[in-house]
């Protein structure tokens with residue numbers, strides 16, 4: 001059986017020439033040539049469409065800064081700063097730790113009716129040292145509360161703390177509160193917190209050492225967007 | 227320009243500069259895909275960010291033998307965009323916004339189609355200069371082989387072989403990345 005010549009297939013695919021009677025006959029009987037022609041036609045069509053996506057401009061630099069903020073281990077930051085975070089609430093953190101240790105319910109876990117709308121959200125993804133199955137979501141509600149859902153966090157002898165960090169200056173952060181052993185926790189965002197600035201959500205593993213600064217062991221990160 | 231293999235190796239070693247290189251090279255394509263699928267710039271930038279963060283987190287899972295880095299990144303971006311559309315559909319507030327999006331001109335476009343276009347464009351940019359030039363004249367300017375020969379001063383036989391080889395390379399790339407991404411088996415009419 002005489003198959004269609006490769007050069008001929010290209011001409012047909014580019015619609016530069018049309019299929020004649022004997023070729024049409026062959027194409028009807030030969031699945032191989034049919035597939036070749038169909039694929040080349042598709043490639044020619046995609047080739048034509050490709051003009052609009054050649055040399056696409058890169059995304060704006062702020063997108064990269066947000067990526068860089070999420071993948072930079074906090075260990076690096078804490079090594080750089082070696083000083084306490086400015087926004088710490090040692091009393092609350094210690095209290096939360098006690099409650100977690102006792103296995104009780106947390107006082108500030110308040111279930112609200114779903115009246116409040118979501119004003120910002122973030123998807124939490126694991127940092128490189130954390131199992132890939134770990135993750136979570138954060139929703140900031142119009143009533144100033146933050147709903148944090150996490151899954152598959154590594155076990156800890158300490159506790160998990162939620163932070164809001166300024167991705168443009170990773171030494172600036174706000175401690176929001178601790179997670180309990182429940183998958184879904186609601187925490188109050190301190191009034192006046194600028195979520196456009198403190199938009200990087202960070203879940204860290206904190207030891208019970210009385211040091212309220214970030215331990216440098218970040219587990220999950222995500223950026224709030226409205 | 228470092229190859230995908232080399233870039234993948236540096237990524238696996240935890241070299242953040244390799245992620246930046248991948249971003250410089252492919253960030254525009256990822257953003258384009260996200261914008262086509264989501265219809266708005268802010269969400270598209272979010273998905274671009276999530277894509278590169280996920281690429282960093284999952285850098286061990288990229289295998290250059292199974293497809294190009296661009297194909298891998300676009301696969302991640304597509305999943306993130308589809309996830310976002312689904313979660314948006316669950317949220318009434320956002321659903322209104324999504325519904326308000328005008329349909330792109332020329333009817334709805336499948337994610338696979340956008341992906342294929344980006345993959346073919348990328349491969350076209352990698353072809354040897356002569357092959358690339360003749361194909362651009364055929365694709366973009368709709369010139370025939372003899373017209374291309376006249377414009378470029380190349381013999382007709384050379385034009386033929388450039389176009390045939392170039393098309394074969396584009397087709398291979400389209401089939402390899404398409405297979406890795408599952409777009410070939412998805413069929414052309416499958417919508418989101």
Ligand SMILES: [Zn+2]
Nearest residue numbers: 003004030033
């Ligand atoms: Zn045949």
